[in-house]
Amino acid sequence: MTALTPAQLDRIVQAALDEDAPWGDLTSETLIPATAQARADLVAREPGVMSGGAVFAAAFRLVDPRIAVEQVVPDGARFNAGDRLASVAGPARAVLRAERIGLNFTQRMSGIATLTARYVDAVAGTRARIVDTRKTTPGLRVLERQAVRDGGGRNHRFSLSDAVMAKDNHLAVLTADGSSVTDALLAVRERMPHTAHLEVEVDRLDQVEPVLAAGVDTIMLDNFGLDDLRTGVALVDGRAVVEASGGVNLDTVGAIAETGVDVISVGALTHSVRSLDLGLDVVVGGP
Incomplete structure (x- = not known):
């Protein structure tokens, strides 16, 4: 925050x-x-x-x-x-x-x-927290993030300087030399400050175990269907914070929350308001 x-x-x-x-x-x-x-x-x-x-x-x-x-x-x-x-x-x-x-x-x-x-009302009774994204109005992020908090939501990382968040394009570059995802992420861990948070995005269930093997703090399940979200939560089994992202709107957020994820990130809070x-x-x- x-x-x-x-x-x-x-x-x-x-x-x-x-x-x-x-x-x-x-x-x-x-x-x-x-x-x-x-x-x-x-x-x-x-x-x-x-x-x-x-x-x-x-x-x-x-x-x-x-x-x-x-x-x-x-x-x-x-x-x-x-x-x-x-x-x-x-x-x-x-x-x-x-x-x-x-x-x-x-x-x-x-x-x-x-x-x-x-959104917060729609997930009441579940463990899920509603968080924003970096899809904010340039120059007004600090105001829009405050507004999210006033609405009962939470803030994701404020900027690129706040955490290591490896997404699909990062992983593609990291593994271009033939390294495994696990080895590449372990090398990232060695270069990170000890106080920094490591989050990794996955878009397939078979990526979950290799990413967890690197000791990530948060795993983002991106554009997963409800059945795959439930399976992903079970696979992680408390070894990392589970974030759901993609395809989130007021019609879907309640069902997403009921899969057991810890965090649901919603770009629409700021980019489509x-x-x-x-x-x-x-x-x-x-x-």
Whole structure:
């Protein structure tokens, strides 16, 4: 797990603000008096799971630190359509300038958290953990990973620097000289830091034993059918963490979990998510 730091938060949000108003907000600066004040509520248009409260607040703080932000619904909490999630109050020009960026981040993060919660609910009662993948929006991984956690999911390795994860193309190169998979992986073990985790992907049952013989920590059963997943779990028999990947959606994840796997990785949590419908409504008669 990689926690979202204040420095990362400000860097990402400031980049978005600079993109959105590189020379100021021409509309608000033309239409809205400099002395005008505004209060607005972040309101849910549909039910979901809250995520991105700190990012939402940062958008307003970085535009004008005089804006007060109150988060009503905490990250990770479920809400209904019509619920007030947060409120902002301060100089109207600044509120309007920050509105779109604050919404963009919070809508996407809440969409990820909401979808993740649906997957987590679908495997309730099994041993399986729902985890994300590296199929994230470039530059926004730390936010999207936080949203997965807010939805009750777990994080896979954060980056290529965090673990050794040998997939089919890696194994093809490793064994091109005629080495066995076991010998190649044992050689990898010798070169790895002693604190590093070794995961290996297999796409056939006959690869399971040679990979386990190398003492891997996690074995990924990629695009296995349900019967082969059950067989694979039995073959591993607790000698490694078993991860299932490929062909995972809300219709299939429950049955996959019931095969006894430990981890189910779901790329759709971040690469195919729909942003949640949230709105920022200016309150008539606000300050």
